[in-house]
Amino acid sequence: NAGVTQTPKFQVLKTGQSMTLQCAQDMNHEYMSWYRQDPGMGLRLIHYSVGAGITDQGEVPNGYNVSRSTTEDFPLRLLSAAPSQTSVYFCASSYSLAGAETQYFGPGTRLLVL
Amino acid sequence: AQSVTQLGSHVSVSEGALVLLRCNYSSSVPPYLFWYVQYPNQGLQLLLKYTTGATLVKGINGFEAEFKKSETSFHLTKPSAHMSDAAEYFCAVSGTGTASKLTFGTGTRLQVTL
Numbered sequence: 001n002a003g004v005t006q007t008p009k010f011q012v013l014k015t016g017q018s019m020t021l022q023c024a025q026d027m028n029h030e031y032m033s034w035y036r037q038d039p040g041m042g043l044r045l046i047h048y049s050v051g052a053g054i055t056d057q058g059e060v061p062n063g064y065n066v067s068r069s070t071t072e073d074f075p076l077r078l079l080s081a082a083p084s085q086t087s088v089y090f091c092a093s094s095y096s097l098a099g100a101e102t103q104y105f106g107p108g109t110r111l112l113v114l
Numbered sequence: 115a116q117s118v119t120q121l122g123s124h125v126s127v128s129e130g131a132l133v134l135l136r137c138n139y140s141s142s143v144p145p146y147l148f149w150y151v152q153y154p155n156q157g158l159q160l161l162l163k164y165t166t167g168a169t170l171v172k173g174i175n176g177f178e179a180e181f182k183k184s185e186t187s188f189h190l191t192k193p194s195a196h197m198s199d200a201a202e203y204f205c206a207v208s209g210t211g212t213a214s215k216l217t218f219g220t221g222t223r224l225q226v227t228l
Binding site: 004040041042043044045090092099100102103105106107108 | 118123146148150155156157158159160163165204208215216218219220221
């Protein structure tokens with residue numbers, strides 16, 4: 001199993017550009033989520049999905065869009081990049097939405113918005 | 115609302131010394147508690163978790179944590195630090211029973227010196 005994979009590893013954008021961060025998992029997990037990690041702030045939830053076709057907002061959803069057309073993939077779209085979106089982005093998945101489930105994290109995408 | 119407080123953003127110990135990373139939580143419902151570790155340039159991985167039952171939880175790499183309800187704490191310990199333990203450690207709480215409500219602390223960076 002590859003687990004949770006993310007591409008790209010690193011990206012530089014100019015303000016106003018759009019891009020899609022890719023996330024895939026091969027564990028047949030129903031629950032997938034996106035976090036951003038900023039210094040001194042821990043991880044904050046952006047969006048999550050409880051299955052194909054079902055998504056919902058997390059703590060910091062503004063400026064991001066998601067969709068889930070398959071169980072395996074959960075891309076995160078930046079509609080118009082801003083410097084405040086400079087961060088490290090992690091995708092995670094778990095077997096279910098239950099609070100006791102272990103989250104499995106991808107290696108992250110480091111994004112710099114100029 | 116639930117929250118996690120990690121005391122000390124940086125902790126330095128000598129190799130072979132006791133590791134103690136502090137975590138206090140607040141939750142209006144019985145919590146699920148987690149410790150995740152992030153090695154440099156990698157995603158997070160689960161060290162250990164408390165869901166129900168025994169309050170002393172053993173994890174990977176010799177780490178353990180004790181759930182103390184009266185103190186609302188879930189401190190992480192390891193009797194003897196190794197150089198390979200240098201990483202960032204995150205405490206997290208899922209107090210409402212769903213993974214979408216997983217709240218992370220701000221992290222503690224552990225440095226291990228010779």
